[in-house]
Amino acid sequence: xxxxxxxxxxxxxxxxxxxxxxxxxxxxxxxxxxxxxxxxxxxxxxxxxxxxxxxxxxxxxxxxxxxxxxxxxxxxxxxxxxxxxxxxxxxxxxxxxxxxxxxxxxxxxxxxxxxxxxxxxxxxxxxxxxxxxxxxxxxxxxxxxxxxxxxxxxxxxxxxxxxxxxxxxxxxxxxxxxxxxxxxxxxxxxxxxxxxxxxxxxxxxxxxxx
Amino acid sequence: xxxxxxxxxxxxxxxxxxxxxxxxxxxxxxxxxxxxxxxxxxxxxxxxxxxxxxxxxxxxxxxxxxxxxxxxxxxxxxxxxxxxxxxxxxxxxxxxxxxxxxxxxxx
Numbered sequence: 001x002x003x004x005x006x007x008x009x010x011x012x013x014x015x016x017x018x019x020x021x022x023x024x025x026x027x028x029x030x031x032x033x034x035x036x037x038x039x040x041x042x043x044x045x046x047x048x049x050x051x052x053x054x055x056x057x058x059x060x061x062x063x064x065x066x067x068x069x070x071x072x073x074x075x076x077x078x079x080x081x082x083x084x085x086x087x088x089x090x091x092x093x094x095x096x097x098x099x100x101x102x103x104x105x106x107x108x109x110x111x112x113x114x115x116x117x118x119x120x121x122x123x124x125x126x127x128x129x130x131x132x133x134x135x136x137x138x139x140x141x142x143x144x145x146x147x148x149x150x151x152x153x154x155x156x157x158x159x160x161x162x163x164x165x166x167x168x169x170x171x172x173x174x175x176x177x178x179x180x181x182x183x184x185x186x187x188x189x190x191x192x193x194x195x196x197x198x199x200x201x202x203x204x205x206x207x208x209x210x
Numbered sequence: 211x212x213x214x215x216x217x218x219x220x221x222x223x224x225x226x227x228x229x230x231x232x233x234x235x236x237x238x239x240x241x242x243x244x245x246x247x248x249x250x251x252x253x254x255x256x257x258x259x260x261x262x263x264x265x266x267x268x269x270x271x272x273x274x275x276x277x278x279x280x281x282x283x284x285x286x287x288x289x290x291x292x293x294x295x296x297x298x299x300x301x302x303x304x305x306x307x308x309x310x311x312x313x314x315x316x317x
Contacts, residue, residue, distance in 0.1 A: 023274030
C-alpha cells in the first residue's frame, strides 16, 4: 500500500480493496487487522479468519457470498461475520454495513453461475441485506458518501456477476430491466462468454474458462 | 497477518487452463503497466490500471485475485475500475511469477 501510494497516479485520499474468492479472504483479513482501508469488499470470498486479534477497522465492509455456495460452509461464513462485528464494534460503530447474500450457488466468475435467484437456504434473515442497501453506505469512502455512491454504484452493479440481476443500475443510477439482463447473460453464455460487463459505453466480454 | 489457508467445503474448482483474453470493445482508454514491488526478498509484479485520459491522481483500489494468482480476470477488474476513475492495482499475492501454488487455499 505504501509503495502504491507513492505512485503519481494515486491520490492521497485513501484506498479500498476488493477481493475475489481467495482474494476476498485476503481483504477481509486486511480489515480485521485494522489496515487503513476506506473499504474492504469481498466477492464470494473464502471466510477464513487468519487474524488472531482483530483490530478496529474504520472503513466500510461488504461481504458478498451466495447462500447456496457449496464451496463455503455456512458456519464458516457466520464465523467471519462474527469476527467482522467484533472488528466494527471495537471502532465504536454499529453494524451498519450489512451483508449481501445474493442467494446464488456459484461465484460470478464461473460459467455455471445460476442467474435466477434461489431460496435463501436457511441463512439467518437478519444477515441478508437488502441488495440495494449497500448503495446507501453508512460510512463514506473517499470522504463523501455521495461520492461513494457515485463511484461504487456502477462497480457494484457490474463487477459482480451475481449482482447483475439484483442490483441492476446503469451509470446514472437508473434501474433497468432485470429480466433483460438475465436473458442477455444466457445468450452470452451460449456464445461462450461468461458475461458482458458494461460501464457506460465500455464493455468487457469475459470468455468462459477453457 | 494474512494467511492463504482456506476452508474447503467441497472440491475446489479447476483454475482456468490459460490466461483468458478479455476483449475491450469500447470506452475510456485505460493505461496499464506492470507495477513491481518487493517484500521479504520476493519480487511481486502487479498490474496497475488507470484512466489514460487524465493526469490527475485518482483514489486507489487494490484488486486481490483468486487462489490461482494474478490473471486476466483480475486485470480486467482493474481496467474496469480504472475506466471509472480509480487507480486500480491488481496485486500479485505470490510473487516471482508464481501462480496457483496454494492448491489447498480455497478458490
